[in-house]
Amino acid sequence: xxxxxxxxxxxxxxxxxxxxxxxxFTDTRISNDIIPKNIYKYELQENDCHPxxxxxxxxxITVNFEGTILSYQPIQLNKDHYRLIDEGKDIEYxxxxxxSLLQYIHKNEKLKSNDEIR
Numbered sequence: 001x002x003x004x005x006x007x008x009x010x011x012x013x014x015x016x017x018x019x020x021x022x023x024x025f026t027d028t029r030i031s032n033d034i035i036p037k038n039i040y041k042y043e044l045q046e047n048d049c050h051p052x053x054x055x056x057x058x059x060x061i062t063v064n065f066e067g068t069i070l071s072y073q074p075i076q077l078n079k080d081h082y083r084l085i086d087e088g089k090d091i092e093y094x095x096x097x098x099x100s101l102l103q104y105i106h107k108n109e110k111l112k113s114n115d116e117i118r
Contacts, residue, residue: 012098058082
């Protein structure tokens with residue numbers, strides 16, 4: 001469990017495209033108390049019969065927890081705060097090196113600034 005700001009900033013995250021948006025992934029739970037205000041946190045559930053096959057995203061996963069997703073933009077969930085995932089269609093594992101949350105935030109703020117200038 002990552003439960004301090006210091007540990008969160010030391011963590012290196014995988015970069016993914018999930019439902020077409022760039023997100024960060026770690027296989028560790030992260031405390032809600034340390035998530036920055038401009039970042040959205042979700043948890044992934046893996047298939048009971050096929051470990052490491054991602055099947056669902058939600059606000060909180062209690063059974064078959066696979067990892068945590070951090071996103072600069074919200075991910076649309078259903079009214080129960082979950083969404084099914086077809087790993088073959090909904091996830092693209094980016095070959096880029098792992099990055100910190102601060103690097104991800106900086107990159108997204110820079111992109112947002114460039115969009116606002118246009």
